[in-house]
Amino acid sequence: MRLLNASADTNLASSKLTLSLASTQKEVREVQRLRYKVFIESMGLSSLKNEERLDKDEFDAYCDHLIVRDSETLKVVGTYRVMSPQAARKMGQFYSEQEFDLSRLNNLRNSIAEAGRACIHPDYRSGAVIMLLWAGLAAFMKKEKCEYLIGCASVSLADGGHNAAALYHSLAENNLAPAEYRVTPHLPFPIAEREAGHVAVVPPLIKGYLRSGAWVCGNPAWDPDFHSADLFMMLPLAKLDSRYARHYLKEAQPA
Known part of the structure; x- marks a missing residue:
């Protein structure tokens, strides 16, 4: 099912990128295969390796899957998993609720969309793929x-x-959500005292959220499976930075 009339030129073999929603189980498996390559193989997470070479969980069946495809090779080169309020009700929870208590957001549940499993093929990280995914x-x-x-x-x-x-301490100064939007991690990642002289490196995805106007909604959770500290982030559409709003929402024209 086509989501957008959207495409982008890349400098990789003069190819074009197209954006769509997965509409078949075969396309979902393509997404899961890319996620496996990026999340499990490249990160060396041996505990999550499997013979199917797919990164999958029970949420996949309830979510929509954005696909960016190289229209010349037909290879899936980027993906984002998105969950609507209706899908969260059917599933019984948002994915984030495995890691965080979202009870303070209960009054907003009917107007919340969740995004996760952002994933881009290593050969296509020039910026064009993430721009299409954000659109x-x-x-x-x-x-x-x-x-x-x-x-x-x-x-x-x-x-x-x-x-x-170091990153949490840095973001807590200017990017924390108001108290009414704060969440609590089920398994907190221990936040030590700020290390003198340690400059935080901001991952590209978090940098994109922050530039768009997102908040960090409290202390990070520890995800032992993916050996990561997870920040719960929230972007109110009304807070979307005007430059990004003009760009993304202009592109967001359903076909």
Whole structure:
């Protein structure tokens, strides 16, 4: 099912990128195969390896899957998993609720869309893929009449957690959500005292959220499966930075 009349030129073999929603089980498996390559193989998560070479869970059946495809090779090169309020009700929870208590957001549930499993093929990280995925998120939110976008953003613990702690301390100064939007991690990642002289490295996905106007909604959770500290992030559509709003929402025209 086509979501947008959207495409983008890349400098990779003069190919074009197209955006759509997965409409068959075969396309969902393509998404899961890309996620496996990026999340499990490249990160060396041996505990999650499987013979199917697919990254999948029970949420996949309830979610929509944005696909960016190289229209010349037909290869799936980017994806985002999105969950509507209706899908969350059918599933019984948002994915984030495995890691965070979202009870303070109960009054907003009918207007929340959740995004997760953002994934881009290593050969296509020039920026064009993520721009199309963000346009797809904007279109999805318009279609579902959602006013808030939520999701977990991961920070690797490969360095022992030093960057995760430094990043949280850095973001807590200017990017924390108002108290009424705060969430609580079920398994908190221990936030040590700020290390003197340690400059936080901001992962690209988190940087994109922050530039768009997103909040960090409290302390990070520890995800032992993916060996990461996860920040719960929330972007109110009304807070979307005007530059990004003009770009993303202009592109978000359902076909």
